[in-house]
Amino acid sequence: MAALPADCAVSLALVIHLPATRPSRLAEVLGARCALPVREIEDKEPVVPGVVFVAPPGYHALVERGRTFALSMDDLVHFSRPAIDVLFESAAEAYGDRLGGVILSGANADGARGLAAIARGGGVCVVQAADTALARDMPQAAIAATPGARVLSVEDMATWLGAVARDRGRVPT
């Protein structure tokens, strides 16, 4: 995330599995290392570039067709709320091929269905190389569901993401 330029031309939203029992300091922690403002998603706010939106603990974050965020307290998905699948599947419907999905280290299969939905919609899919991940289940499940996804180390992913962000979302080859 430190590789994202301050004049980032793409919209960014992030899900991390965290317990909902206490307020999250995630936005603060990430914000300290990022040139872009980082904040928790509020219900119905428009998806805009230049901000890193973080799903608040205890809520699923979704994107509506009108490209605004929506929150819900629907059932846990993969024992988690927020869940990556929920964000990705809704975003795939809203953005189609104007969307990229990235799956990082994680301890369950959340995100695999969502990434497959992004791939079906023509979006770009990137998965962290499982042998560089702290927990391999999530990247492995994502690759199994989307075999065409690009596999990158975290360092290469940062370079790649920085290039996408600078180039108005055009995906470098």
Added chain:
Amino acid sequence: MTAPAATDDELGTFLETVFRTYHYDFRRYAAASLKRRLAVALTQFGEPSLPALAARVEHDGAAFTRLLRFLTVQVSDLFRDPSYFRAIRETVVPYLGTYPSLKVWVAGCATGEEAYSLAILLAEEGLLDRTLIYATDIHPESLRTAAEGIYDASRFARFSANYMAAGGKGSLSDYYMAHYSSALFDRRLRKAILFSDHSLATDSAFAEVQLVSCRNVLIYFDRPLQDRAVGVLRDALCHRGFLGLGNKESLRLTAHAAEFRELVSEERIYQRL
């Protein structure tokens, strides 16, 4: 796990059928999460598509009652988000104490946990004897559960932790009787709460109240319906009355932002101007 995603047209037609047949209006619910819940419902009902589900519930009231559980989200806890209740206690209660009699409205009360939380809080502040709490929802099963005031005893460890974190002045066990695996809230609390059917999508304000608590209800509505709902809540509030929302909800993006001031902004507690 879930059926293929419905198209927007299918969703619209389905919600029209539900409205026409049962007068439950979900047409202006936030679409993305509603679609997800309906996908789960399709699996549970063993129906291949929304048109098929519509055909089934149209002539089967019992099936519709089952479906209602999927259309709405009914999750709650006692003293959920303890800091909210602490702020109500510290910042709103001093104002409430100045009224000779009080009315409070919990809009979208689900199975009643929030209404009981406020009843306990008001009891501890010496206000419950002159308070009537209206607690409303569109879900008849939830309202029945809420009015009974009986909850699974296994939930009370968390309830009790929340109660303490919310600034509870005694012990939560002062307010219920445990019996085997369930716990029944005190009669004193139950008789202060009137549970009834009310829809923020189709009904209007029904009383003048000093405090409205409507948390994590507006997130399921689209923007125009949020405006309507907040308008209803505003109409119910007395001059300088208080409105509490969920901690990721805000009036900022609604048509009514200028009619309120932020009283405790981090807890989303507003005061009507």
